[in-house]
Amino acid sequence: MxxxxxxxxxxxxxxxxxxxxxxxxxxxxxxxxxxxxxxxxxxxxxxxxxxxxxxxxxxxxxxxxxxxxxxxxxxxxxxxxxxxxxxxxxxxxxxxxxxxxxxxxxxxxxxxxxxxxxxxxxxxxxxxxxxxxxxxxxxxxxxxxxxxxxxxxxxxxxxxxxxxxxxxxxxxxxxxxxxxxxxxxxxxxxxxxxxxxxxxxxxxxxxxxxxxxxxxxxxxxxxxxxxxxxxxxxxxxxxxxxxxxxxxxxxxxxxxxxxxxLNQDRETDITYSSGKIKKLTAKVKAKKACSACYGNLIHALKRIEETGQLDKIAGFIKIGQGYQGEKLFGIGIGSCCSGADGFVKGCPPSARDTLDFLAENYNIRV
The missing domain is CATH 3.40.50.11440 (LarA, N-terminal domain)
Structure with missing residues (x-):
């Protein structure tokens, strides 16, 4: 190495x-x-x-x-x-x-x-x-x-x-x-x-x-x-x-x-019991999302929440392999959601990738 x-x-x-x-x-x-x-x-x-x-x-x-x-x-x-x-x-x-x-x-x-x-x-x-x-x-x-x-x-x-x-x-x-x-x-x-x-x-x-x-x-x-x-x-x-x-x-x-x-993460059913995380992901629609991708998104949303800008995100954020090939309104996370109006490239994109995309396209500054 x-x-x-x-x-x-x-x-x-x-x-x-x-x-x-x-x-x-x-x-x-x-x-x-x-x-x-x-x-x-x-x-x-x-x-x-x-x-x-x-x-x-x-x-x-x-x-x-x-x-x-x-x-x-x-x-x-x-x-x-x-x-x-x-x-x-x-x-x-x-x-x-x-x-x-x-x-x-x-x-x-x-x-x-x-x-x-x-x-x-x-x-x-x-x-x-x-x-x-x-x-x-x-x-x-x-x-x-x-x-x-x-x-x-x-x-x-x-x-x-x-x-x-x-x-x-x-x-x-x-x-x-x-x-x-x-x-x-x-x-x-x-x-x-x-x-x-x-x-x-x-x-x-x-x-x-x-x-x-x-x-x-x-x-x-x-x-x-x-x-x-x-x-x-x-x-x-x-x-x-x-x-x-x-x-x-x-x-x-x-x-x-x-x-x-060495590999890619697998799709999974993700549920979170934490009230803090549920609040952060209230605008997220996941369909067969991988934990690696979803986890990075949660950290990005936390950074946005710290600056009081979560309300700037209009509509829902889509994430997961279940959206492959679909035309999506709003924001998509990762290559699986490339059919969205705007999507963050990567598999999985890092939280920093997501923040940079939102800064460029939705006037969210972190």
Whole structure:
């Protein structure tokens, strides 16, 4: 896998999808059999992954099986939940205690670890010793919103590798600069993004959007830039992406990236119980829509709602394979709805694509 590549598998069969991605990447190339491989999920709190806050254990299970099948047995799972949350409880509720027992892999609660002070540009950060010991660090963030930084993905997920006192200090410093600096001090070798479910706008979950994808990359700055685009943000909206690019953690340049899609998502019947999401999608008419496409649309509508411009959308927004070949009035989302008066190109179009289309055609500015 090249540093400028982003690889995507669509669907909801997590274990199968991640194995296919790892096989395509040939992740074992260059690794030694006895290398210590650390698996770092996002277990911010003790909630199931379907709530949109935590990493699906099946994704990590697929990674474990892939390595085990190739003779790599020196693996560990590491995490430290956010301040106020019990990591041991998160391990149990999120399915990682069971995972550890099934595959005989140690779980390390980084809140109980020793911490080593590292510094970059006069900012000192306490980093868990176990994270620093790893020969190869695989980061498993969740693609989701965040109440302060707008999105959280690869760069921010390394916060689980610092002490609770350090997490509090990060907030005092405004999060963005310390997040970028942490990634200068602690290198992640591979990112496997859980984009099956991710919360609309809050890191603790509760309003999950079904995005139906797993994303793989080596550059955390590039994958976060891609994640921002998927969720309807410009890169300049996420300050820590800009800083991480400036200090050489990676590249934010999506125009030079290679996006490799291994497949396409399947049509599905999508229902949301969240009142917040139901309100956003009140003007959406879906017919055999794919979760990946619908999920991107929801993030676009959220961005429009934040600016108070949802009422500018007249009529209904059409989405889904059931509209293929039909003449449609109003706005269509994706290639399936090319018969609409105006449609957003792509399969699936990102939230940013949708916002740019609406800005150009319907005077909606975000």
């Amino acid at each position: 090249q540093k400028n590549q982003i690889m995507i598998s669509y669907g909801d069969q997590s274990k199968k999808m991640v194995k296919e991605l790892l096989k395509e990447i040939k992740v074992e190339t260059g690794l030694r059999q006895n290398d210590l491989i650390a698996l770092k999920p996002n277990l911010i709190n003790p909630t199931k992954s379907s709530q949109g806050a935590t990493t699906d254990p099946e994704i990590v299970a697929g990674c474990i099986e892939y390595f085990r099948e190739r003779g790599f047995n020196n693996l560990m799972i590491i995490e430290g939940s956010w301040v106020g949350a019990d990591t041991e409880r998160a391990f149990e509720v999120c399915g990682y205690k069971e995972l550890s027992q099934k595959y005989d892999i140690p779980l390390y609660n980084l809140k109980k670890d020793n911490f080593i002070k590292k510094s970059y540009q006069q900012l000192e950060i306490e980093i868990a010793e176990k994270a620093l010991e790893a020969d190869y660090l695989i980061n498993f963030p969740v693609l989701k919103g965040h109440c302060q930084t707008r999105i959280t993905c690869a760069l921010k997920n390394l916060k689980g590798c610092i002490s609770d006192s350090e997490k509090r200090k990060f907030h005092r410093h405004g999060l963005h600069r310390p997040i970028a600096y942490l990634n200068k001090l602690l290198k992640q070798d591979l990112i496997i993004v859980d984009g099956i479910y991710g919360d609309l706008d809050f890191e603790e979950g509760g309003n999950p959007v079904k995005m139906n994808r797993i994303i793989a990359a080596q550059d955390p700055v590039l994958v976060d830039a891609y994640a921002a685009n998927l969720m309807g943000y410009s890169i300049r909206d996420i300050e820590y992406i800009e800083i991480a690019d400036q200090i050489g953690v990676g590249s934010k340049d999506l125009s030079s990236s290679e996006i490799i899609e």
